[in-house]
Amino acid sequence: MKKFEEKTLAEEKVFTGRVISLYHQKVELPNGNTSTREIVKHPGAVAVIPITNEGKIVFVEQYRKALERSLLEIPAGKLEKGEEPLVTAKRELEEETGYEAANWEHIQSFYTSPGFADEYIHIYVAKGLKKLENSAALDEDEFVEMFELTLDECLEELKKGSIHDAKTCFAVQYLQLLQKN
Amino acid sequence: MKKFEEKTLAEEKVFTGRVISLYHQKVELPNGNTSTREIVKHPGAVAVIPITNEGKIVFVEQYRKALERSLLEIPAGKLEKGEEPLVTAKRELEEETGYEAANWEHIQSFYTSPGFADEYIHIYVAKGLKKLENSAALDEDEFVEMFELTLDECLEELKKGSIHDAKTCFAVQYLQLLQKN
Numbered sequence: 096m097k098k099f100e101e102k103t104l105a106e107e108k109v110f111t112g113r114v115i116s117l118y119h120q121k122v123e124l125p126n127g128n129t130s131t132r133e134i135v136k137h138p139g140a141v142a143v144i145p146i147t148n149e150g151k152i153v154f155v156e157q158y159r160k161a162l163e164r165s166l167l168e169i170p171a172g173k174l175e176k177g178e179e180p181l182v183t184a185k186r187e188l189e190e191e192t193g194y195e196a197a198n199w200e201h202i203q204s205f206y207t208s209p210g211f212a213d214e215y216i217h218i219y220v221a222k223g224l225k226k227l228e229n230s231a232a233l234d235e236d237e238f239v240e241m242f243e244l245t246l247d248e249c250l251e252e253l254k255k256g257s258i259h260d261a262k263t264c265f266a267v268q269y270l271q272l273l274q275k276n
Numbered sequence: 277m278k279k280f281e282e283k284t285l286a287e288e289k290v291f292t293g294r295v296i297s298l299y300h301q302k303v304e305l306p307n308g309n310t311s312t313r314e315i316v317k318h319p320g321a322v323a324v325i326p327i328t329n330e331g332k333i334v335f336v337e338q339y340r341k342a343l344e345r346s347l348l349e350i351p352a353g354k355l356e357k358g359e360e361p362l363v364t365a366k367r368e369l370e371e372e373t374g375y376e377a378a379n380w381e382h383i384q385s386f387y388t389s390p391g392f393a394d395e396y397i398h399i400y401v402a403k404g405l406k407k408l409e410n411s412a413a414l415d416e417d418e419f420v421e422m423f424e425l426t427l428d429e430c431l432e433e434l435k436k437g438s439i440h441d442a443k444t445c446f447a448v449q450y451l452q453l454l455q456k457n
Contacts, residue, residue: 096345096346096438097345099338099420109298110298112314113314114391115314115392117298117316119293122341124417124419125339131294133291134341135316158278158279158306160284160301162387162394165278171391205440205442206347208442210295210321211296211342211395213343214392235309236305236309238306260386260387260390261389261442263386265446269449272452272453275456
């Protein structure tokens with residue numbers, strides 16, 4: 096789908112970081128005028144909706160420096176270069192929660208902020224959870240605490256604002272739909 | 277919620293753009309070690325789930341330079357400085373679809389990419405839609421086409437990948453939940 100395509104007239108790489116890089120572009124609009132675009136490139140990510148045998152979702156609380164607060168989120172992580180998303184998903188679930196899952200289903204992938212970033216996140220549902228005796232360690236700059244919540248508890252945390260990011264709001268809706276079927 | 281707080285030891289503003297700005301931080305982790313964080317600041321946004329009297333959602337197709345493709349999205353737009361989100365929502369609905377709505381409900385707000393950005397988006401449901409005879413014009417660098425889809429058509433476009441961003445996937449699940457109640 097290329098409707099209303101904008102042609103790149105010039106591009107400058109403004110920043111290269113550990114996680115993201117930033118580009119500034121001059122573009123030609125569909126009507127021939129020019130404008131500028133600011134574009135963040137991101138390696139892509141996965142997120143997992145881990146559902147316990149009791150129908151609870153497993154969350155991790157972590158500090159988000161961009162927001163200067165912590166959030167309750169579903170387990171997630173960035174793709175390593177060339178890595179299959181499902182491999183990332185299994186690793187992140189283990190590292191962040193100590194669980195492995197017998198059943199994996201890819202339910203959706205989406206762009207998180209298409210207005211300025213190419214971040215693309217693959218969402219999996221993981222069931223048949225089992226605690227590992229010796230689970231892999233977190234990244235050395237990662238600190239999380241795990242919580243398991245029923246749907247009612249999720250809706251309570253949504254109201255209180257502890258659950259507050261797009262993928263996790265999507266996960267709560269997913270559980271609502273699941274429990275209505 | 278400040279659990280696992282990371283203290284800012286140093287901060288450099290790397291880029292100031294029309295829409296976003298980028299900061300590079302050195303931080304102190306909860307265990308006393310240091311790391312770096314790359315943070316995009318964004319003015320915040322609104323998105324509207326416009327539901328017609330026939331139960332269809334109104335979408336706009338637009339080109340997303342960050343993805344080099346167009347997407348079918350719910351109408352959305354950035355907050356002007358100091359603007360009430362509901363005011364932005366009404367303006368964006370009118371500009372992008374030519375509709376005004378009699379009934380507005382705020383259903384959720386969420387961060388889109390808490391790992392690297394502070395973008396915060398307010399989601400409204402708009403009902404009682406009425407076509408305006410003379411609707412406000414789009415921004416001069418904005419080109420969109422409008423579509424109205426039933427839930428079944430939404431699910432079809434999801435499968436085809438035309439609907440492919442977080443807020444719009446959330447909107448489709450919202451309609452699914454609405455039609456189950």
